[in-house]
Amino acid sequence: VWVDFVKFFNHIIDRFEMTKERQVTFRRLLPNHTIYVEIDEDKLTQVIDNIISNAMKYSPEGGQVTFRIQEFHGEIEVSISDQGIGIPKDNIEKVFERFYRVDRARTRQLGGTGLGLAIAKEMIGAHGGKIWARSLEGKGTTILFTLPYDPLQEDDWL
């Protein structure tokens, strides 16, 4: 299905913003025009829900979570950044493996199975995109993913 990704992303962020229980500020760096992409909304909702849940889970009280969409040739890049504990350099690719969780001790009380990002990788791959992470321990984490985007296709809809 063709979906305006900006609107779709805003809806998900709104849902988290309305239900959040912690002092975390949201910052949206999103285009103010439509970007039509062909996606499975249920699957992408699951992917984004997990990334935002992780960002909230590992954010400090008073932290900021930043949402961004950037347009490049042939694709959009979506990113979600937090100012949380970060992921050690050696583990940055492993977090996309099934059941992998950095440091059992710190994550035990936060719950989860370690499947969220593995599922995200599978689903983003199925959409023709890529997903990866950037992180600095103690500073924060950014999860980024791309989705193919053909601006010419969009002209047909105008």
Ligand code: ATP
């Ligand atoms: P689930 O998503 O299945 O409930 P989970 O959140 O532990 O469990 P993933 O979402 O796959 O699993 O994340 C894997 C691991 O990567 C987490 O356990 C955590 O150690 C680390 N991680 C993921 N996102 C962040 C983040 N924003 N900041 C710090 N660590 C993170």
Ligand code: MG
């Ligand atoms: Mg998770």
